[in-house]
Amino acid sequence: xxxHSITLSWTSVSGSSGYYISYERLDFSVPVTPTYMKLSGSHxxxxxxxxxxxxxxxxxxxxxxxxxxxxxxxxxxxxxxNDIPSPPRLLRMTRDIEKGVELNWLPPVNPNGxxxxxxxxxxxxxxxxxxxxxxxxQNSLTHYNWTGPEFPTYYxxxxxxxxxxxxxxxxxxxxxxxxxxxxxxxxxDEPTGLRGITxxxxxxx
Numbered sequence: 001x002x003x004h005s006i007t008l009s010w011t012s013v014s015g016s017s018g019y020y021i022s023y024e025r026l027d028f029s030v031p032v033t034p035t036y037m038k039l040s041g042s043h044x045x046x047x048x049x050x051x052x053x054x055x056x057x058x059x060x061x062x063x064x065x066x067x068x069x070x071x072x073x074x075x076x077x078x079x080x081x082n083d084i085p086s087p088p089r090l091l092r093m094t095r096d097i098e099k100g101v102e103l104n105w106l107p108p109v110n111p112n113g114x115x116x117x118x119x120x121x122x123x124x125x126x127x128x129x130x131x132x133x134x135x136x137x138q139n140s141l142t143h144y145n146w147t148g149p150e151f152p153t154y155y156x157x158x159x160x161x162x163x164x165x166x167x168x169x170x171x172x173x174x175x176x177x178x179x180x181x182x183x184x185x186x187x188x189d190e191p192t193g194l195r196g197i198t199x200x201x202x203x204x205x
Contacts, residue, residue, distance in 0.1 A: 003054040003083040003112070009046040010074065013064040017041070020063040020070060023049055026077065027056055034061075054083035055113025055162060082113030085160045088142075088175040093156075101180060104143045105158050108172060113162035119171065120144060122156045154180040 001007070008021070018041060024034040039047060052058065058080070061073040089106040107115060121128035131144075157174040 001078060001081060003081045004052050005048055005050045006052060006058065006060070006078050006080065007046065007048045008060060008062070008076075010062055012043060012045045013071070015066055016064040016071075017067050018065050019044065020065060021047055021049075021060065022073075023058050023060045025053070025056055026059050034059075052080050053110075053112070054080055055111065056080050082162045082170060084170045085112050085115065085162050085172040086110040087173045088118065088158045088160050091156070091158055091175040091178050093178055093180060102143060102145050103156065103158070103178075105175060107142060108160050111160070111162065113170070115160050116163045117161045118144075119159045119161060120156065121159070121174065122154050124154060128157070156180060 006023075010019075019039045020036060021039065022034040022036045024032050037047070049058075049060070056079070057077055059075060059077050061075040063073045064071040086108040088108055091103065091105040093104070094102045103120065105118075120131045122131065123129065155177050157177045159174050160172040162170045
């Protein structure tokens with residue numbers, strides 16, 4: 001099993017003239033039409049399914065045929081390995097006086113597995129810094145309220161992370177960058193040095 005292929009094998013059936021194979025994705029909320037293929041010859045007892053979607057569960061069924069009918073199928077659910085997700089989409093921000101900056105984005109078009117977390121990065125120059133917050137490990141998260149150190153301008157972006165078959169997660173390329181100008185459109189500081197002014201009497205020459 002790889003990210004995009006599954007290799008199957010089974011025990012040959014005596015008297016068979018070939019086998020039928022079907023496979024279908026199981027992660028859709030609506031039924032999908034299975035894909036069918038036929039292997040001719042009783043000794044053809046393995047097949048590789050290619051061009052599959054990474055991080056996806058497939059139901060696979062195999063039937064034996066002798067030309068006059070088909071057997072009951074054997075079936076097995078197989079999960080392809082996770083892969084690097086596509087980037088999060090349409091990163092945007094809204095300003096809130098009480099909450100600071102709210103970042104919003106859409107999940108990847110191709111998650112290629114289960115999204116386990118998001119990483120938000122920011123910079124004031126060229127090197128990006130990652131925000132480490134436990135709430136960013138929620139796989140359904142698509143927004144984040146952020147208040148950073150006081151700099152006039154930030155550039156921000158977000159990445160998606162899937163679990164992998166090792167201990168190291170797989171991280172997407174970054175989303176679009178957005179520019180935050182924290183020094184603009186803000187209420188001014190309160191006045192200081194308030195004092196009473198005594199009016200001087202006018203004098204005439």
